[in-house]
Amino acid sequence: MTATRTPSPPGPTRPVRRLGDRVFAGSARGAGILILVILAGVAAFLVAEAVPAITAPAEEIPGGEGLTAYIAPLVFGTLLAALIALVVATPLAVAIALFITHFAPRRLAQGLGYLVDLLAAIPSIVYGFWGISWLAPKMVPFYRWLEDNLGFIPFFAGPTSATGRTMLTAGLVLAIMILPIISAISREVFLQVPTLHKEAALALGATRWEMIKMAVIPYGKSGIIGGSMLGLGRALGETLAVTLVLSVSGGITFNLISSGNPATIAANIALQFPESTGIAVNTLIASGLALFVITLVVNMLARWIVNRRADFSGAN
Amino acid sequence: MAKRIDVSDLNIYYGNFLAVEGVNVSIEPRSITALIGPSGCGKSTFLRTLNRMHEVIPGARVEGKVVMDGHDLYGADADPVDVRRQIGMVFQRPNPFPTMSIYENVAAGMRLNARRMKKSDLDELVERSLRGANLWEEVKDRLDRPGSGLSGGQQQRLCIARAIAVEPDVLLMDEPCSALDPISTLAIEDLMTELKERYTIVIVTHNMQQAARVSESTGFFNLNGVGQPGRLIEFNPTEKIFSNPDQKATEDYISGRFG
Numbered sequence: 115m116t117a118t119r120t121p122s123p124p125g126p127t128r129p130v131r132r133l134g135d136r137v138f139a140g141s142a143r144g145a146g147i148l149i150l151v152i153l154a155g156v157a158a159f160l161v162a163e164a165v166p167a168i169t170a171p172a173e174e175i176p177g178g179e180g181l182t183a184y185i186a187p188l189v190f191g192t193l194l195a196a197l198i199a200l201v202v203a204t205p206l207a208v209a210i211a212l213f214i215t216h217f218a219p220r221r222l223a224q225g226l227g228y229l230v231d232l233l234a235a236i237p238s239i240v241y242g243f244w245g246i247s248w249l250a251p252k253m254v255p256f257y258r259w260l261e262d263n264l265g266f267i268p269f270f271a272g273p274t275s276a277t278g279r280t281m282l283t284a285g286l287v288l289a290i291m292i293l294p295i296i297s298a299i300s301r302e303v304f305l306q307v308p309t310l311h312k313e314a315a316l317a318l319g320a321t322r323w324e325m326i327k328m329a330v331i332p333y334g335k336s337g338i339i340g341g342s343m344l345g346l347g348r349a350l351g352e353t354l355a356v357t358l359v360l361s362v363s364g365g366i367t368f369n370l371i372s373s374g375n376p377a378t379i380a381a382n383i384a385l386q387f388p389e390s391t392g393i394a395v396n397t398l399i400a401s402g403l404a405l406f407v408i409t410l411v412v413n414m415l416a417r418w419i420v421n422r423r424a425d426f427s428g429a430n
Numbered sequence: 431m432a433k434r435i436d437v438s439d440l441n442i443y444y445g446n447f448l449a450v451e452g453v454n455v456s457i458e459p460r461s462i463t464a465l466i467g468p469s470g471c472g473k474s475t476f477l478r479t480l481n482r483m484h485e486v487i488p489g490a491r492v493e494g495k496v497v498m499d500g501h502d503l504y505g506a507d508a509d510p511v512d513v514r515r516q517i518g519m520v521f522q523r524p525n526p527f528p529t530m531s532i533y534e535n536v537a538a539g540m541r542l543n544a545r546r547m548k549k550s551d552l553d554e555l556v557e558r559s560l561r562g563a564n565l566w567e568e569v570k571d572r573l574d575r576p577g578s579g580l581s582g583g584q585q586q587r588l589c590i591a592r593a594i595a596v597e598p599d600v601l602l603m604d605e606p607c608s609a610l611d612p613i614s615t616l617a618i619e620d621l622m623t624e625l626k627e628r629y630t631i632v633i634v635t636h637n638m639q640q641a642a643r644v645s646e647s648t649g650f651f652n653l654n655g656v657g658q659p660g661r662l663i664e665f666n667p668t669e670k671i672f673s674n675p676d677q678k679a680t681e682d683y684i685s686g687r688f689g
């Protein structure tokens with residue numbers, strides 16, 4: 115091939131940009147800025163409304179022992195419930211996603227996929243009612259068994275709640291609620307694993323399960339983590355279901371099956387807000403600020419985990 | 431350890447579509463066999479039946495016999511996983527595991543075979559395989575970096591290292607050089623010439639010079655028309671194929687008078 119040098123056209127030295135490009139770039143930038151503005155607005159509101167509670171003398175805070183003493187059990191309860199949900203839901207969701215993408219016959223896989231997605235569309239109050247009227251009583255015998263046999267573990271120290279409205283039940287309900295998010299995202303990333311990589315594993319003599327361990331799960335790891343974090347976000351902020359299911363009384367405890375449970379931040383706000391005035395409202399908003407910070411930290415942590423091994427993510 | 435492969439009356443299907451029909455061929459151990467032919471005639475399809483990778487595709491199936499040193503690879507007692515451990519494969523597009531380091535890529539097959547292996551033994555195996563693939567000098571200082579960070583030619587040699595690390599009896603290569611520059615291509619051809627001392631090698635290539643340079647025997651696949659199955663038209667020593675082929679079609683294809 116012969117290279118002919120084309121003379122550079124006369125005219126403006128600024129790169130030519132199409133109108134469409136400019137409109138698109140502008141609207142994308144606008145959307146990005148809008149998100150930041152909203153976020154900053156929410157944060158500013160929370161801080162401004164929380165300040166009176168932060169500066170108030172300890173006796174004026176509900177409970178009479180100061181803001182930290184008020185919020186600490188709530189933060190603990192929020193984290194514990196969300197953690198239980200995450201620990202239960204993630205392996206299950208990944209297993210479901212793997213089954214749908216790699217093991218189930220196509221027809222069944224599709225139906226199952228729809229079914230799991232459908233779980234996401236159920237309103238949380240339904241989960242709450244289901245948890246309180248069906249799951250909680252059904253769990254009581256199981257909790258008794260845990261108390262009798264594994265009571266030496268602090269989680270199952272008991273005494274078993276007679277209603278079953280425990281931290282563990284709340285965590286399980288949350289787990290079912292976040293299951294569809296995690297499994298939907300895992301499913302998408304598992305489907306995107308290039309055939310080339312899967313065949314590389316098979317050609318080395320991997321069984322199907324070994325192929326999944328070698329090629330599919332590592333490739334989908336950042337997706338699994340991302341999905342889990344979305345799920346965790348929902349679990350942290352879930353209000354109605356927890357409000358209904360969890361029987362609240364008492365403070366920080368790792369005892370998951372007794373009737374003395376700390377509330378979660380969101381559920382506590384929902385319960386207390388209607389009857390609160392003055393500094394009590396500011397206290398609730400301060401707890402909301404704590405939830406906001408927790409969510410932010412969790413997301414940053416997830417991002418950090420994903421980026422730590424970005425070179426190995428398969429996205430290059 | 432190099433083994434001989436006898437294929438008889440092999441028909442290869444994708445669902446109901448007969449892609450390749452009636453292949454009969456004997457592949458000699460310790461030699462390089464090249465497969466040539468126009469695009470779509472079923473070279474890759476045939477190659478993938480030799481290590482049972484064909485059936486990985488939904489609906490794909492095979493009729494006929496593939497016998498390696500007396501064992502029917504499609505016999506009732508043959509396990510595809512075992513077959514693939516004995517018959518390694520290098521793909522047309524380099525496909526190192528992107529989530530693994532260079533070291534882990536080479537060790538991947540070994541980790542499947544022997545769960546526990548002493549670190550020192552594994553180190554030695556990785557070095558030996560990378561040296562075998564002519565890649566050691568280039569990567570020895572960055573074994574813990576991702577394999578996907580290498581150049582295309584280096585990635586392909588990494589895939590070869592990964593394939594020979596498990597010491598297969600046969601090595602199948604589907605256009606291993608098609609994405610590579612002439613220098614990397616030469617490096618891989620040299621490598622194949624070295625490897626044939628120990629392995630049976632089957633290579634698919636669109637590059638006639640390459641087939642002529644490296645192979646002992648050459649098979650020419652062709653198809654009569656769209657929708658028709660591909661056939662193995664001629665299988666002969668490479669010198670004969672390129673100087674005095676039996677079939678008119680082979681001669682036309684080789685001399686560029688195809689189509």
Ligand SMILES: Nc1ncnc2c1ncn2[C@@H]1O[C@H](COP(=O)(O)OP(=O)(O)OP(=O)(O)O)[C@@H](O)[C@H]1O
Pocket residue numbers: 444447449467468469470471472473474475476487660
């Ligand atoms: N996954 C598949 N499903 C259905 N048909 C396929 C599939 N892969 C290949 N085929 C068909 O099988 C025939 C042979 O294809 P194959 O890939 O073996 O050709 P090839 O000789 O390797 O061609 P090339 O030189 O372009 O790589 C073609 O008609 C092709 O359309």
Ligand SMILES: [Mg+2]
Pocket residue numbers: 473474475604
């Ligand atoms: Mg091909």
